[in-house]
Amino acid sequence: MKTFAGAAVAAALLAGSALAADTAFAQSPPEPPSRFAGSVTIDGQPAPAGTPIEARVGSTSCGVTTVFLQGGQARYVIDVASAATQAGCGTPGAQVTFVVGGQAAPQTGSWRNYELAQLDLALVTATPTATTTPPPAATPTPRPxxxxxxxxxxxxxxxxxxxxxxxxxxxxxxxxxxxxxxxx
Structure with missing residues (x-):
């Protein structure tokens, strides 16, 4: 009886292992993200630490990070999700845009998950146009x-x-x- 019980346990363990191995081989690993890194400047000055950066593919937000300081330079590293892990996100060659502190950066990248993309972000804030005020009404100059x-x-x-x-x-x-x- 003991041998029958031991054999049943061993058979159950062997069947469970085979089933788990079959399930593991059927699933492929998730597609890795595309990684971008570089410096961040605003009006030629390092962006403040903690400034939010968002990566978008089309109108979909596919990654978020913040600016950090390294060696006196403002830097960022951001992973941009793949379409396999988040709908609407990266596919090979898709254009990635960046929003720094709520303002769109002029630089864009190409989604490639097989290499680190070095991309420096340099923003120039819009300077407000000066409003002109009309001169005050002329007062008559007294004459002798x-x-x-x-x-x-x-x-x-x-x-x-x-x-x-x-x-x-x-x-x-x-x-x-x-x-x-x-x-x-």
Missing amino acids: PVAGTSRAHTDAPSAWWIVAMAGLASLGFAGMGWAASRRQ
Whole structure:
């Protein structure tokens, strides 16, 4: 009985091993990603450490990383997934675009999972165009009066106004004196 039980266990183990080996040989390993690496500059300066970088194939996001500093240089390494591991991603020769800190980089790469692609990313941020403000409305420049003219219509009262008021006052008093003399 012991030999029968031992033989049954050995047969079960052998059958399980054969089944596992058959399953392992039927599955192929996943297709490796395409790897890109290089420096990252923004406006000629090293990109700040931690700046996000996204790799896209078409409109599909196929890899994400961040900028790190190495030897005083801003660098990145990113793996771009294959279409076999993520739908819409890399196939041999597919164009890979990069988004650095939310801005599309002008450099692109070609998806090849059999070699490391050295690709430096250099962004130039858009400079805002200066808005022009119209000059302030011109204010008239005061000019000295021309001889024989009055500035009463353009400027604050000057000495002539005082003279005019004094003349009117004396006429008023003269008129009152005349009226008083007529009453008597």
